[in-house]
Amino acid sequence: MDRRTILNALTVGLFGTMPLARRALAQHHTMAPAAVPTDARGVLVFAAATLKPALDAIVAAYRAKEGAEVTVAYGPTPALAKQIENGAPADIFLSADPVWMDYLAERRLIRRHTRADLxxxxxxxxxxxxxxxxxxxxxxxxxxxxxLVGAGPLCMCNPADHPAGRYGKASLEALGLWDGIAGKIAIASDPQAAVVMVAQGEAPAALVFATDVKDVTGxxxxxxxPASSHPPIVYPIALTMAAPHAEAAERLLAYLRSPEARTLFDRYGYT
Known part of the structure; x- marks a missing residue:
């Protein structure tokens, strides 16, 4: 499977079994992955869509510093993991939770010694x-x-497979709030899509990560x-087993774990 096919395929959205009207509303506001040149060269990073603002800035700094070629393809974490399983030529996978990194590790599709919680x-x-x-x-x-939610909907990602949705449902259940809003949920493909729905006045609230609303007007x-209400929110990173540009990818991975990159991540609100 070539890069052009993979990058075009990343527009796939994942939706659950919520009422059709609300699912269609959320789908209408799906945030497509970042536009990627079809002749992408150099290290190819598959990264969770929620990371885009921060990672774009960090990769730009890395390109300027090292003169390296790097392409980042963003999308829902489950879709990215499935693409790698299906032979996508990604060098690095940056997941929004450990579950999908574990999924690839169990299939021997990542280099375990490179895995780190970023x-x-x-x-x-x-x-x-x-x-x-x-x-x-x-x-x-x-x-x-x-x-707060009123008649709804509360926008959130799919609890069945998306990290943000999984964390969200776990918290709502732990705090005894799930039953009161379960019938008022609209499934969004990623947290940014949920934020867009609220920002445009089509929903009163969204359950997302703090970084998704940082510097968003209105x-x-x-x-x-509380952190105790859900599993730890962790973004793991690793080289894929089939990384076509392994040496260059290792250099980028080292940079992403450096104090310089950490400063930039902090600026965007990551912990």
Whole structure:
């Protein structure tokens, strides 16, 4: 399978079994992966769509510093992992959770010795409005989520396979909030698509990562989920077993784990 086929195929979206009207609404606002030249050369990185703003800046800095050729293809983590399983020529996989990295590891499709936990994040509920000077409240069992969502929908990723959706449902269940909003959910292909729906006034709230609303005009954090309410949010990274540009990919991987890159990730709100 060549790069052109793979990069074109990354527009695939994954949706769950929510009501058709809400699924169609979310699909309408799907964020397509970043435009990638069909003649992409050099190291090819498959990265979770939520990482795009930060990773674009970091890769640009790396290109300027090293004069290296790097292409990043963004998409939902499950779709990216499946593409690698199907023979995509990715050199590096940067996942939004350990589950899909484990999926590839179990199939011997990543180089285990290169695997590392690169980043963390914070799970939030986002709404329209101006950011407050005060820290947002921590969501607990008494948080008025049902009131905030109203008639809905609450936009979130698919709990069946998307990291953000999986973390989100785990938190809502742990805090006893799931049953009150389960029938008001619209599935989005990625967190940015969920944010777009809220920003455009088509939904009152979205369950996403804190980095997804950072510097987004007209959006604010309504509440943050306690880390104890969900599995640790971890972004693992690794070289693929079939990496066509392994040596160059190892150099890029080392840079992504460097203090210089860490400073840039911090600037975009990662933990």
């Amino acid at each position: 980043l963390g994040n914070v799970l939030i509920v986002a709404e329209r409005g101006s950011p407050s000077a005060n820290p947002p409240p921590v969501i607990d069992r008494d948080f008025p989520l049902a009131t 959006m604010r954090i309504a509440g943050t989920f």
